[in-house]
Amino acid sequence: MITGKTKLTGVIGHPIKHSFSPPMHNTAYKKMNMDYVYVPFHILPENIDNLITSAKTMNIQGLNVTIPYKTTIIPQLDEIDEIAQKIGAVNTIQFKNGKAKGYNTDGIGAIKSLKKYTDLEDKNILILGAGGASKAITFTLTYENPQNITIANRTQQNADTLIENIKKQTPYTNISYIPIQNTDEIIDDIDIIINTTPIGMTPNIDECPINTDKINQKHTVMDIIYNPLETKLLKKAKQQKAQTIPGTHMLVNQGIEAFKIFTNQTPKYEYFEKPLLKILTQKQ
Ligand SMILES: NC(=O)c1ccc[n+]([C@@H]2O[C@H](COP(=O)([O-])OP(=O)(O)OC[C@H]3O[C@@H](n4cnc5c(N)ncnc54)[C@H](OP(=O)(O)O)[C@@H]3O)[C@@H](O)[C@H]2O)c1
Structure with missing residues (x-):
């Protein structure tokens, strides 16, 4: 009452x-x-x-x-x-x-979700997207000492701005950009993939932000989209034996x-x- x-x-x-x-x-x-x-x-x-x-x-x-x-x-x-x-x-x-x-609890919320399944220190991390959620996650990730962070984005300017801000405001420098359509080139060297774009969100549930062919059991894939509960990216990653983490976490x-x-x-x-x-x- x-x-x-x-x-x-x-x-x-x-x-x-x-x-x-x-x-x-x-x-x-x-x-x-x-x-x-x-x-x-x-x-x-x-x-x-x-x-x-x-x-x-x-x-x-x-x-x-x-x-x-x-x-x-x-x-x-x-x-x-x-x-x-x-x-x-x-x-x-x-x-x-x-x-x-x-x-800001968005970044720590994402990091806690990841750490339940994987270490972050010395890992190579691919972040899809450079918007508000990506910013919160990327800044918070720098405190976990990953080996490398790669930002894949549609608009290079937006990724460059995020990368510049990270380099200016934190001691972390191992961060770079890749066009989102080229992630295949680096995926073999990646440990953790985090989708922060809305690609695959309801009603566009048949869309996927990247080519998933090279995802395998060594990858951890987190999608921060929570509707649908399991995005196409996560479904494909799971089929290919990757560890998957849905956006609800x-x-x-x-x-x-x-x-x-x-x-x-x-x-x-x-x-x-x-x-x-x-x-x-x-x-x-
Ligand atoms: N699970 C959670 O707790 C949680 C928390 C926050 C947000 N979210 C979800 O995260 C998603 C993003 O939110 P946000 O606030 O970060 O959005 P935002 O600031 O608008 O950023 C969107 C990002 O996705 C990219 N993007 C958007 N549409 C695209 C398309 N059609 N093709 C390629 N790239 C595209 C944008 O690229 P450009 O730079 O090229 O525009 C940008 O990098 C939403 O689905 C939201 O619901 C979840």
């Missing part, structure tokens, strides 16, 4: 009605008998300017941030975590002692990291995964 003591958390975005975060966080609060609630807030662009002041006024404890505010919210924050600052995007805000501090882990920032408590993975899989299974 919501009472005067219930603590308020939520997510801001535009649009917001398709967010999976409310069922995941609220299920965990319920399972853990925590007096918290997680609410989706639809914030129109004309109302974003005073968001942080308003959230403080409402005594909100924590907010997730989704499209289109992950970057534009930053000037309103009192503090920003080092890695979120480097990424240039915030998806989680903690309100504590009157201060709003921004974090990153979605669950980024949410768990945000929950920890909001509440200082760690929920079980299944508290987040079960409601997510229930909704996504209905969509298949």
Whole structure:
């Protein structure tokens, strides 16, 4: 029951009605008998300017941030975590002692998902895409000391900008670009493939971002797309005996990291995964 003591958390975005975060966080609060609630807030662009002041006024404890505010919210924050600052995007805000501090849990959510299946140190990693998700994952990956990171992208300029930023803002230099249609040339030397493009996402489920012929049992392949639950890339990789990791893992882990920032408590993975899989299974 919501009472005067219930603590308020939520997510801001535009649009917001398709967010999976409310069922995941609220299920965990319920399972853990925590007096918290997680609410989706639809914030129109004309109302974003005073968001942080308003959230403080409402005594909100924590907010997730989704499209289109992950970057534009930053000037309103009192503090920003080092890695979120480097990424240039915030998806989680903690309100504590009157201060709003921004974090980015997308990268750590992806890294935790990978580390459940593979080491990252000294590995050769191929990242498909150079957009917002790729940026969060690539910056966070540099802390894990991989041997090499190769960014495959459609538009070279966007990959070059990401690579320049990595070299400027981190000590990591073993990062380079390859056109996305040429990944066959390097795939034998790659250990881990991460798709961060929307290629293969519903309704385009017959599309695949790269030629999969050379994928085999030595590869770990993660697709961050979560709808469908298993993309064409993952299906092909699995058929060829690669280790595969679906996008739901990153979605669950980024949410768990945000929950920890909001509440200082760690929920079980299944508290987040079960409601997510229930909704996504209905969509298949
Ligand atoms: N599992 C999770 O927790 C999670 C979290 C965040 C995002 N996602 C998913 O990740 C995907 C990307 O999100 P984002 O925010 O990073 O998007 P974004 O910023 O728009 O970046 C998209 C990237 O994909 C490339 N791309 C898009 N359409 C393409 C096409 N038709 N052919 C070749 N390349 C194409 C773009 O290349 P150019 O540079 O050439 O435009 C760009 O590199 C979405 O499917 C999203 O749902 C999942």
